[in-house]
Amino acid sequence: MKPKVQFRLRVYRDSTIAICPGKVALLEAIATTGSISAAARAFGMSYRRAWVLVDEMNRALTSPAVDTATGGTHGGGATLTATGQAIVERYRAIEAAAEAAAAKDIAALTRLIAP
Numbered sequence: 349m350k351p352k353v354q355f356r357l358r359v360y361r362d363s364t365i366a367i368c369p370g371k372v373a374l375l376e377a378i379a380t381t382g383s384i385s386a387a388a389r390a391f392g393m394s395y396r397r398a399w400v401l402v403d404e405m406n407r408a409l410t411s412p413a414v415d416t417a418t419g420g421t422h423g424g425g426a427t428l429t430a431t432g433q434a435i436v437e438r439y440r441a442i443e444a445a446a447e448a449a450a451a452k453d454i455a456a457l458t459r460l461i462a463p
Contacts, residue, residue: 351461353454355443366408371401372439375432378402378414384426402426 359367377387388398406412413432417424428436447454 349463351458353447353458355446357439357442357446361408364404364408366405367435367439371405372436374398374401375405375413375428375436378426379428379432379436382425382427384414384416387426 354369356369357367358365358369365371374387374391377390378384381387381390384398384402385395388395391398402414406414409431411431412429413435414426415429416426
């Protein structure tokens with residue numbers, strides 16, 4: 349089995365985690381599904397938990413990452429704002445840059461992992 353390397357960057361606003369791997373993944377799922385509830389189901393979490401994560405993020409940012417529409421005849425929905433899209437793009441870029449910059453050291457560390 350090949351070792352897995354994962355960066356865990358977190359950005360705080362006071363004591364609140366504004367941006368983290370889980371919240372970025374949730375944003376990606378919202379973008380894909382168009383719904384907070386569908387994104388929550390994809391992660392096996394409750395709608396309430398997903399909503400709390402989105403709300404925490406939105407409150408910590410200068411502008412919301414997710415825009416929601418109230419349900420109705422055709423249902424509600426959620427979309428990423430320009431801020432939400434920027435968070436996903438920049439977070440993934442930081443991960444890629446960190447992995448590239450640390451590739452030599454990561455290779456050395458993972459060689460120490462038993463097969």
